[in-house]
Amino acid sequence: MSQLLFHGGELLRISHRNKSELEVSSNKGRTWTTRYKGGTYGEFLDLIWAEDELLGLTTKGLYYSKDMGRTWLKRS
Numbered sequence: 001m002s003q004l005l006f007h008g009g010e011l012l013r014i015s016h017r018n019k020s021e022l023e024v025s026s027n028k029g030r031t032w033t034t035r036y037k038g039g040t041y042g043e044f045l046d047l048i049w050a051e052d053e054l055l056g057l058t059t060k061g062l063y064y065s066k067d068m069g070r071t072w073l074k075r076s
Helices: none
Strands: 004-007 010-014 021-025 033-036 044-050 054-060 061-065
Touching: 004 044, 010 044
Parallel strands: none
Antiparallel strands: 004 010, 010 021, 021 033, 044 054, 054 061
């Protein structure tokens, strides 16, 4: 698993400042913007792409996203 992923022409990472947030870059990492500003699901520990889902391991469990990390649902 990783804290930085490349998918669909974008870099996605767990924020260095706030582990509850995900950041995205579309210019090879020169600039970053917030993609997801969370807290509800805990802090992100790792990210991985699995087929058509983004999986996020957090301090509150395993979550998945089907929209490149904009929204999350708990994996049961």
